[in-house]
Amino acid sequence: MTTNDLIARLSAELKPVSRFAVIRRVLMGLGLSLIASAVLMWMWLGMRADLADAATTMPFWSKFFYTLILAAAATWAVKRIAHPLGSIGVSLGVIAATIVVMIILALVQMAMSPPEEYMAMLKGRSVAVCTFNIVMLSLPLLVGGLWVLRGLAPTRLAVAGAAAGLAAGAIAAFVYSFHCSESAMPFIAVWYTLGVLVPGLIGAITGRYILRW
Amino acid sequence: MHSVETRLKELMLASLAGDARSYGVLLDDVARHLRAYFLRRLADAHKGDADDLVQETLMALHTRRATYEVDRPFTAWLHAIARYKLIDHFRRNRIRATVPLDDVEDLFVQDQSDVTADRMDVERLLQSAPERSRDLIYRTKIQGQSIAEVAQSTGLSETSVKVSIHRGLRAITARLKGHANDDK
Incomplete structure (x- = not known):
């Protein structure tokens, strides 16, 4: 096909494009995978039995807002990196600052507790499964995030994959917080954060291959 | 504008x-810009890929x-896409910017200025020798022929060749000394 034929064909099939097409695709892709991840959590792990009581306590809302802020920042990162020349500096700054605040809160809580409780605060009752469960719940979201980016135009593929992975991890951690009954800040600061970062790493590694266009 | x-x-x-x-x-316009863009960046052996890259x-x-954001420059967006496609093309075809070691001499410009300057000096100095001895000095001192060879090919006796060379060299020496004096 000659270039002129191609141009004629592309002009013939032109449709108007909304200014919000990119953000709509990001929200739709991640939203659908959020539903998939939530269903998976429900079937596999189940909601915590004491959800109504927990909803009146501080630790529940700490997890809720910690993961929600990370999820929002990482979703914005996916939106930004979907454009050629896109950069995720601002989002990474917000994510880093949020994690730092969480670590400070954890240290404050430890400082107010006797040293013999430190280990219990770090290990809780679910240390063996917390990060693993979050990573599992992030898999449908990672697929969704990478699908979102494949239809757009990221030019730095590893960074784009990392953004999709961080978003997947953060949203999965948000979903998981409705199952998890841990309440100590140090536990959240370590294992939830790891649950966000591991999918980010998986995304960075696979993105280089999966995201090519 | x-x-x-x-x-x-x-x-x-x-x-x-x-x-x-x-x-x-x-x-149409973009295709023309892209063609020039890719042709400038492809090695001679790969110029044929330019049209494929334009279409891609x-x-x-x-x-x-x-993904084009209306509040940003269009050409920057287009350039980012073209650049991505070019790099992807290099990666897919495993094209590396390498040169075989044998060709490396062509790659670096060699500094010939010393050699050139020397030759100019010699030629200028030779001008100061009498016309007869110029050719003789050139053949013996620069081309490295022997007195006998030169004598034979010019039909002169060996003695007159030697004398002529000697006179010429003296003239050149005088010229050099004169220059040295000028510098003082």
């Missing part, structure tokens, strides 16, 4: 709104046109 950026951006905005005519003009980039522009 109606720059390329202003023109193309107007066409792109109209295209995003669904104006097929503007879109055709835009793609046009396809990418089309399917991913939603």
Whole structure:
């Protein structure tokens, strides 16, 4: 096909494009995978039995807002990196600052507790499964995030994959917080954060291959 | 002033709104820019890929046109896509910017200025020798022929060759000394 034929064909099939097409695709892709991840959590792990009581306590809302802020920042990162020349500096700054605040809160809580409780605060009752469960719940979201980016135009593929992975991890951690009954800040600061970062790493590694266009 | 950026951006905005005519003009214009862009960056052996790259980039522009943000320069967006396609092309075809070691001499410019300057000095100095002895000095001192060879080929006796060379060299020496004096 000659270039002129191609141009004629592309002009013939032109449709108007909304200014919000990119953000709509990001929200739709991640939203659908959020539903998939939530269903998976429900079937596999189940909601915590004491959800109504927990909803009146501080630790529940700490997890809720910690993961929600990370999820929002990482979703914005996916939106930004979907454009050629896109950069995720601002989002990474917000994510880093949020994690730092969480670590400070954890240290404050430890400082107010006797040293013999430190280990219990770090290990809780679910240390063996917390990060693993979050990573599992992030898999449908990672697929969704990478699908979102494949239809757009990221030019730095590893960074784009990392953004999709961080978003997947953060949203999965948000979903998981409705199952998890841990309440100590140090536990959240370590294992939830790891649950966000591991999918980010998986995304960075696979993105280089999966995201090519 | 109606720059390329202003023109193309107007066409792109109209295209995003669904104006097929503007879109055709835009793609036509962009195709020409892209062709020049890729031809400049492909090695001679790969110039044939330029048209494929142009078409691939046009396809990418089309399917991913939603990623153009209207408050940013169009040409920067286009360049980012073209650059991505070019790098992807290099990666897929495992093209590396390498040169075989044998050709490396062609790659670096050699400094010939010393050699050239020396030759000019010699030629200028020879001018100061009597005309008869110039050729003789050149053949014996620079080309390295023997007195006997020169004598034979010029038909002169060996003695007169030697005398002529001697006179010539003396003239040159005088010229050099004169120069040295000038410098003082």
